[in-house]
Amino acid sequence: MNAIINAVVNKDLAKKELLSATMMALRAPQEAMTLFWNAFYNSEFVKCDIAFDEEWAEGSYYGGGVDAELPELEIGEIGRSVAPGNNARRILFVKTRFGNVVLFERYSPGEDGELNGPIVQNTPRLVHQSEMFRGQSALVMQDLIDALGDGWCNDNVGLRLEGFLNLLAKNAARREALAAKAGE
Secondary structure (H helix, E strand, O other): OOHHHHHHHHHHHHHHHHHHHHHHHHHHHHHHHHHHHHHOOOOOOEEEEEOHHHHOOOOOOOOOOOOOOOOOOOOOOOEEEOOOOOOOEEEEEEOOOOOEEEEOOOOOOOOOOOOOOOOEEOOOOHHHHHHHOOOOOOHHHHHHHHHHHOOOOOOOHHHHHHHHOOOOOOOHHHHHHHHHHHHH
């Protein structure tokens, strides 16, 4: 009898865990949209506004923004732009040494200006392959934290990549010094 009771209890727990995981997955894109909205309108977080360039559009995916020069930004800084006209999608750029991580609204905002649909991204290939930021098509909260940083731009993907490259350079210099010393 205890085995039957345990099986029923465990089955109910598994159902509750599955329901909880499903609800979290459904809520995750909404939380990401809220974080995006808060970041976009925070002037302490965003360094500057960037004039929209039609060449970024590439259909509706803003892939051209990955390779845009954006001289207004230094590595690790974040800029924002808005597509013109009825489109009016908000876009955030995080500058990296390898190009820009581009985060944007997948659909045009509603008439009330509210976010309409998921936040998506385009990323330079090397940034994506580095696993410093591997956001999927519809970003969830952790993807945005990986891109924008958890501490309000103290650890965004551009700054983390730069820190990693600096560490590599220091290690290479140390190894060269040790090799030179060993060769004396």
